[in-house]
Amino acid sequence: xxxxxxxxxxxxxxxxxxxxxxxxxxxxxxxxxxxxxxxxxxxxxxxxxxxxxxxxxxxxxxxxxxxxxxxxxxxxxxxxxxxxxxxxxxxxxxxxxxxxxxxxxxxxxxxxxxxxxxxxxx
Amino acid sequence: xxxxxxxxxxxxxxxxxxxxxxxxxxxxxxxxxxxxxxxxxxxxxxxxxxxxxxxxxxxxxxxxxxxxxxxxxxxxxxxxxxxxxxxxxxxxxxxxxxxxxxxxxxxxxxxxxxxxxxxxxxxxxxxxxxxxxxxxxxxxxxxxxxxxxxxxxxxxxxxxxxxxxxxxxxxxxxxxxxxxxxxxxxxxxxxxxxxxxxxxxxxxxxxxxxxxxxxxxxxxxxxxxxxxxxxxxxxxxxxxxxxxxxxxxxxxxxxxxxxxxxxxxxxxxxxxxxxxxxxxxxxxxxxxxxxxxxxxxxxxxxxxxxxxxxxxxxxxxxxxxxxxxxxxxxxxxxxxxxxxxxxxxxxxxxxxxxxxxxxxxxxxxxxxxxxxxxxxxxxxxxxxxxxxxxxxxxxxxxxxxxxxxxxxxxxxxxxxxxxxxxxxxxxxxxxxxxxxxxxxxxxxxxxxxxxxxxxxxxxxxxxxxxxxxxxxxxxxxxxxxxxxxxxxxxxxxxxxxxxxxxxxxxxxxxxxxxxxxxxxxxxxxxxxxxxxxxxxx
Numbered sequence: 236x237x238x239x240x241x242x243x244x245x246x247x248x249x250x251x252x253x254x255x256x257x258x259x260x261x262x263x264x265x266x267x268x269x270x271x272x273x274x275x276x277x278x279x280x281x282x283x284x285x286x287x288x289x290x291x292x293x294x295x296x297x298x299x300x301x302x303x304x305x306x307x308x309x310x311x312x313x314x315x316x317x318x319x320x321x322x323x324x325x326x327x328x329x330x331x332x333x334x335x336x337x338x339x340x341x342x343x344x345x346x347x348x349x350x351x352x353x354x355x356x357x
Numbered sequence: 358x359x360x361x362x363x364x365x366x367x368x369x370x371x372x373x374x375x376x377x378x379x380x381x382x383x384x385x386x387x388x389x390x391x392x393x394x395x396x397x398x399x400x401x402x403x404x405x406x407x408x409x410x411x412x413x414x415x416x417x418x419x420x421x422x423x424x425x426x427x428x429x430x431x432x433x434x435x436x437x438x439x440x441x442x443x444x445x446x447x448x449x450x451x452x453x454x455x456x457x458x459x460x461x462x463x464x465x466x467x468x469x470x471x472x473x474x475x476x477x478x479x480x481x482x483x484x485x486x487x488x489x490x491x492x493x494x495x496x497x498x499x500x501x502x503x504x505x506x507x508x509x510x511x512x513x514x515x516x517x518x519x520x521x522x523x524x525x526x527x528x529x530x531x532x533x534x535x536x537x538x539x540x541x542x543x544x545x546x547x548x549x550x551x552x553x554x555x556x557x558x559x560x561x562x563x564x565x566x567x568x569x570x571x572x573x574x575x576x577x578x579x580x581x582x583x584x585x586x587x588x589x590x591x592x593x594x595x596x597x598x599x600x601x602x603x604x605x606x607x608x609x610x611x612x613x614x615x616x617x618x619x620x621x622x623x624x625x626x627x628x629x630x631x632x633x634x635x636x637x638x639x640x641x642x643x644x645x646x647x648x649x650x651x652x653x654x655x656x657x658x659x660x661x662x663x664x665x666x667x668x669x670x671x672x673x674x675x676x677x678x679x680x681x682x683x684x685x686x687x688x689x690x691x692x693x694x695x696x697x698x699x700x701x702x703x704x705x706x707x708x709x710x711x712x713x714x715x716x717x718x719x720x721x722x723x724x725x726x727x728x729x730x731x732x733x734x735x736x737x738x739x740x741x742x743x744x745x746x747x748x749x750x751x752x753x754x755x756x757x758x759x760x761x762x763x764x765x766x767x768x769x770x771x772x773x774x775x776x777x778x779x780x781x782x783x784x785x786x787x788x789x790x791x792x793x794x795x796x797x798x799x800x801x802x803x804x805x806x807x808x809x810x811x812x813x814x815x816x817x818x819x820x821x822x823x824x825x826x827x828x829x830x831x832x833x834x835x836x837x838x839x840x841x842x843x844x845x846x847x848x849x850x851x852x853x854x855x856x857x858x859x860x861x862x863x864x865x866x867x868x869x870x871x872x873x874x875x876x877x878x879x880x881x882x883x884x885x886x887x888x889x890x891x892x893x894x
Contacts, residue, residue, distance in 0.1 A: 246661055252668045259677055290657070301518045319660035321707065323718040328518065340664040341700045344671035 237263040238356055241282035241312075243273040243299065245291050249340070253286065256345035262352070270294035274302050277309045283356055286348075287334075289318035289325060297325065300332040313355050317348065361556075362410045363595060369403030372396040372566050387447070391439035392569070398435050399562060401428030409485070418485030419477050420469075426487060427468045429541070430496060433504035434461040440508045440530065444515050457504050464496045480547045481555060489548040497545060505538050529568055537565025564588070586631050590624045652710035659703050666696045705837035712844050719848050721761040721874055726798055727752060727791055729764065733771050734789060741779050747786030757791060757798055761874040766845040770853070773838045774802050774866045782806035785863070796872050797851075803865040809857040817855055818843040850875045 240257055244250040245268040257264045265280055267273050270291050277285065285303070289296035296316060303309045316329045317338040326337045335355055338348065376396030379389050402425050409421035434457040441447050441454060467473045472492040480486035489497075509531065516527045540561025547556060567588065597620055601613030670693045672678065674686070681689070711717040734750045741748040778787045785805025792799050809817070818839050846853040850871050857864040 246665075248665045249661065249668070252665060252672070256668070256672060256677070297518060319657050319664060321656070323720075331517075339660075341660045341667060341703070345668045346671060346675060 237261055238283040239263045239265065239280060240352065241273060241276055241280065241285045242266045243270065243285065243291065243296070244268065244288045246288075253345055253348070256349060257286075257352075260349045260353075268292065270296065270299035270302075273299050274306075274309070277303060277312060278306065281308075282312060284352060285312055285314040286352070287314050287316050289316060289320045289329075297328050297332065300329060300334060304332055315348075315351060315355065317343075360596070362407055363599070365403045365406040365410070367592075367595075368562055368566070369400045369407070372399040372403060372562075375566050375569075376400070388439065388442040391435060391442050395432060395435035395439050396566060398428050398431035399566060401425075402432065403428075403562070410483075412485065415477060415485060419474070419487075422477055422485065422487035423469050423474045426474055426493075427465065430461060430464045430468060430500060432541075433500045433508075434458055436534075437504045437508045440512060443530075444511060446511060446515075450511075453507065460499050460504075464492065464500060467492050478550075480550070481552055483547075486547050488550075489545075493548065501538070501542070501545075505534070509534055533565045533568035536568070537562050540565070587628065590628065594620060594624065648710065652707060656703050656707040660700070663696060663700050663703065667693070667700065670696065701838070705841055708841045709837055712841065719763055720765075721763050721849070723759040724762040724764050724767065725757070725759050726762075726767075726800060726870070727757055729768055730771060730789060730791060730800060733768065733775055737772070737775050737779060740776070741787060744779060744782075745784070746779060746782055749786065749788045751788065751790040753791055753793060757793055758872060760798055760870055760872050762849060762870060763845075766848065767868075767870070770842040770845050770868065771800060771802070773842055774868075777838070778802055778804040778806065778864075778866075782863075793872075794869075797869045798872060799870075800868045801865055802868075803863060805863045807864075808860050808862040809855065809864050810860060814855050814857060818853070846870070 238261075240262045242250060242253055242257070242264055244253065244266065247268075250266055250268070254264045254266055265276055265282065267276055268291070271294055273285070273287075276282075287296045287299060291299075296318065300314060300316075303312065303314065314334045315336050315338065316334045317340050318325075319340045321339055329337050336351065338351070343351070373396065376393040379396075380393035383389050405421050405425035405428055409418055409425055412418035412421055434454075437457055438447075438454055441450055447454065464473065467490075470490070472490045473496075474487045474493065475490040476488045477485035478488050512527055512531050512534070516524060516531070519527060540557045543554060544556040546553060594617070597613065597617045601610055601617055604610045604613050670689055673681070674689055674693065708717070731750065734748060738748045775787060775789065782804045783806065787805075788801075788803045790801040790803070792801065843853050846868060851869050853866065853868045855864055855866050
């Protein structure tokens with residue numbers, strides 16, 4: 236069965252691109268633009284991994300991570316943060332909240348991100 | 358009149374003025390309403406304290422001591438409610454708030470009975486210090502320790518997931534709470550006959566109100582310094598005035614007046630210059646912040662389309678959208694590498710702006726240079742081979758010890774230099790050698806490229822500098838990379854330089870990093886950028 240990825244990304248162009256690549260790589264992708272919707276989807280869909288952007292409309296990615304970890308139903312879902320917001324403090328907070336990695340989007344091609352995800356899902 | 362009276366009076370006035378000030382800033386805002394109500398509790402406590410100090414008859418002193426404790430009982434729950442409004446916790450913590458009010462209501466019901474304050478007794482210099490009744494002990498544990506402690510716990514908890522200005526605001530509230538409630542707590546031992554120290558509650562509560570006001574009206578830190586200077590000057594001035602007015606002889610009164618006049622003049626100068634200095638620093642900070650914000654947001658905004666270009670081109674090149682013809686591949690590769698150049702430029706500019714603002718993080722950790730450099734060599738080997746260049750790594754005969762280094766930064770520097778070496782070398786190749794010389798580990802990156810003149814070497818690590826090879830059409834980069842590299846290496850207490858026997862004879866970049874990092878460099882760890890997007894709380 237295909238592994239399920241929850242993609243939280245508010246940039247439509249990037250979301251479409253990652254969705255396409257992830258689907259091509261054999262993943263089932265659920266996409267949302269907002270943190271709160273993401274939390275609901277995480278509870279409902281129980282994804283195998285969350286690919287999380289940081290700068291989102293309304294609530295941000297750190298809020299999502301914090302809430303995700305609080306809920307026993309979702310606390311163990313691995314999260315890979317990927318953002319172009321390169322801020323040391325945000326990186327630290329994400330690590331403290333159990334994010335597997337904080338990737339700067341421009342440094343990785345979609346294929347490289349797929350490889351990272353595969354590594355975490357092994 | 359004594360200092361306790363004076364402080365209580367000032368305290369009450371400050372609480373009312375600041376409470377009203379915040380309330381009238383936005384009368385519909387619940388946070389402001391509860392701040393005002395909490396200050397009202399402080400004012401009841403403070404003004405009753407003044408009245409109580411003036412009482413000469415025991416019965417009246419008992420009444421006012423109960424009245425002041427009535428005010429004190431109100432403070433913890435109103436503080437909790439105000440903080441919960443500020444942290445958006447009111448709905449979530451409704452149960453706690455209601456329980457808090459119920460407990461407080463019970464205490465208030467008994468506040469004028471002996472169960473709460475049983476009597477007044479002479480303690481230290483006070484003729485009628487209130488003595489705690491049985492119920493007061495419950496107030497101390499449930500009301501004071503319980504409600505205040507729980508509020509502080511929520512503040513610390515929220516602080517962990519908060520950024521930027523809001524985090525600073527929480528820091529001020531925590532600081533003010535510790536000062537205020539810590540100071541207030543010094544009143545309690547005397548109520549149980551413990552006279553280890555005098556009660557500091559009154560002056561410290563005034564500080565508490567001022568800091569809280571500044572915190573919620575989003576004044577800057579310098580604003581706090583300014584207000585504290587004014588409070589200090591005001592307190593000294595008032596003390597001098599009281600001493601002058603109550604001086605036992607005419608001569609001392611004249612002396613006191615002269616002293617007061619001189620003090621007033623100096624205080625005026627001090628406040629004036631403090632104000633000017635604060636304004637100047639605020640202006641500088643404003644410009645600095647605007648610059649950092651611009652770079653941070655601009656680089657984020659620039660990176661988004663660059664990510665899309667990089668992603669889609671890479672997917673086209675991988676054949677996700679079908680097989681490419683030989684003719685299509687080359688132009689697409691060119692687009693891809695041009696985009697990579699733009700990404701690198703944005704990264705360099707971001708690093709540069711942070712370095713200049715002194716806001717870049719230095720996080721050294723045990724690092725094996727051997728492992729790091731091997732990784733980079735493998736990563737870039739394919740690029741070298743594409744150009745028909747060799748890529749060689751010479752490891753030391755004995756394994757090098759791990760050193761304390763900021764891995765991200767050193768990796769970025771080495772990657773940048775090796776990448777440049779590939780770009781500027783037409784034939785031959787690149788040799789990377791690791792060695793230990795005295796207390797230093799060195800990475801030597803030699804190429805068989807263009808080489809450099811002495812003049813070029815001298816200006817290579819300056820901003821916007823490129824060697825001649827870099828000014829030719831095929832060369833890339835804005836000349837920021839090596840400048841950033843130099844700054845990163847210097848952060849480690851290391852050095853970076855280049856050697857070249859001359860034109861056409863290649864060049865060698867040498868990075869020297871100390872095996873033992875100077876502890877001072879760790880202490881001088883620079884601040885991180887705290888700018889966060891507006892929706893970060």
